[in-house]
Amino acid sequence: MQALIYQGPEKLTFEEVDVPSIRPNEALVRVESVGICGSELEGYLGHSSVRVPPLVMGHEFCGRIAALGDQVRGLTPEDKVVVNPLMACGTCANCRRGAYNICRNRKIVGIHRPGAFAAYVAVPFENVIRVPQDMDASLASLAEPLAVAIHAIKLGFKPLDDLLIYGAGPIGLLCVAAARQMGAGNIVVLDLQPARLAHAERFGAIGLSPREIEDRREALFPQGIPVAIDCVGVQATREQAMNLVDPGGAVIMVGLGQGNSELPMNHLVRQEISLIGSYTYSHEDFRQAVALLTRGDIAIEGWTETRSLDEGPAAFRELAEGISRFSKIFFEALNPPIAADAQPGSDVIEWAQFIRTAR
Ligand SMILES: [Zn+2]
Ligand SMILES: [Zn+2]
Incomplete structure (x- = not known):
């Protein structure tokens, strides 16, 4: 073969x-x-x-x-x-x-x-x-990447939460799809490439550059950002996500872009920020991914x-x-x-x- x-x-x-x-x-x-x-x-x-x-x-x-x-x-x-x-x-x-x-x-x-x-x-x-x-x-x-997204969403997201996602690659886009199914409020996706942000908009999210979010955060997240999902996993995304989420908020780490990052750990302590690693999926996540795809909700x-x-x-x-x-x-x-x-x-x-x- x-x-x-x-x-x-x-x-x-x-x-x-x-x-x-x-x-x-x-x-x-x-x-x-x-x-x-x-x-x-x-x-x-x-x-x-x-x-x-x-x-x-x-x-x-x-x-x-x-x-x-x-x-x-x-x-x-x-x-x-x-x-x-x-x-x-x-x-x-x-x-x-x-x-x-x-x-x-x-x-x-x-x-x-x-x-x-x-x-x-x-x-x-x-x-x-x-x-x-x-x-x-x-x-x-x-089914496999969607199961990754479903697993990540479940680790820190609650229905009606607003959501910030780093990366409009496949996992970021499928996180948008999964979060919408689970009743997300506003979803903002950050990426550096305009073509990828256009994909995120088609999935029903607001697409912005990491620079734009600093200015538009108040308007887009009047209640603050309870949870961010980092599907990139480099110094810049990890650090900005930790600084943008609300006190008591969570950053779910999915991306494996860099092995090591230097992060604002005293800020994490004082604001009770949770960093949550998310790896692959459970059998249930995988079956739910298959069910979602079979329903035809994702193009x-x-x-x-x-x-x-x-x-x-x-x-x-x-x-x-x-x-x-x-x-x-x-x-x-x-x-x-x-x-x-x-x-x-x-x-x-x-x-x-x-x-x-x-x-
Ligand atoms: Zn994979
Ligand atoms: Zn075992």
């Missing part, structure tokens, strides 16, 4: 590799669409300590079941699915209290094992979630672009250089999708059986 392989900082190759084999509790998914995550851009630039080359990245994806291990229950070949890429151990103290996202032994598809920038990806079947057969595959791929037009996987090296370069006018790039499968009503005896099933017996 063909795969996009991260070979080291700013180096990606498109190559022929073996189709992954599956264990008895795993499913093989034929990838129909996979999105580039902001964290993978950081990885591409060599800023991610957890992504070790050579690696097939890709953890935001939708596809169809191509093969199933013997222990898999509840899935059928050709089911259209998305996958929660976070694999928790289920036995550590955090897993036992249900906090799977901060499992001490967590592994992530596309980081610790091969991901979906490929024709096929193998995943544990417990992580597979079925979506409607006719759902757009790129839209469905947003991918205008802010996303679709390409084929062999354009991967160029797509990563353009996003990293900031010259893409789109916030999100999806790769769609090169192979034409196989009919959903494929019957036993078809290529798909034979292929599935071949993989099972070859294991």
Whole structure:
């Protein structure tokens, strides 16, 4: 099969590799669409300590079941699915209290094992979630980043709160969508790029530059800013967010832009500001993301672009250089999708059986 392989900082190759084999509790998914995550851009630039080359990245994806291990229950070949890429151990103290996202032994598809920038990806079947057969595959791929946004919102936001969001990238935009669903008041999104701010306005937020908010804060937030979500995560955004939120307010940290920041900690003490880290999502967040997307409340037009996987090296370069006018790039499968009503005896099933017996 063909795969996009991260070979080291700013180096990606498109190559022929073996189709992954599956264990008895795993499913093989034929990838129909996979999105580039902001964290993978950081990885591409060599800023991610957890992504070790050579690696097939890709953890935001939708596809169809191509093969199933013997222990898999509840899935059928050709089911259209998305996958929660976070694999928790289920036995550590955090897993036992249900906090799977901060499992001490967590592994992530596309980081610790091969991901979906490929024709096929193998995943544990417990992580597979079925979506409607006719759902757009790129839209469905947003389940993962939308789950990130839903998790962040839940950590500090209450219904009717006004909200300040840093970054009009995919996570920032999906935070706007999630917050609106949860009854947000005014939502202001800050970004440096006018094209991205236009996306935020289309999602129903007010788009401003970080400089403009200083002047317009009183008018836009007459009751103060109870909560800010930082989807960028650099010195400037972290520091300004801490200074802008109200006494007693919270800054939810999602962005991983910089490893270290120098922050006004005495201000935090005196004003009782809370800094809250938000990482990935729970199973519930992921299922809610799928439900929200299935309802059709979120559109991918205008802010996303679709390409084929062999354009991967160029797509990563353009996003990293900031010259893409789109916030999100999806790769769609090169192979034409196989009919959903494929019957036993078809290529798909034979292929599935071949993989099972070859294991
Ligand atoms: Zn992601
Ligand atoms: Zn665990």
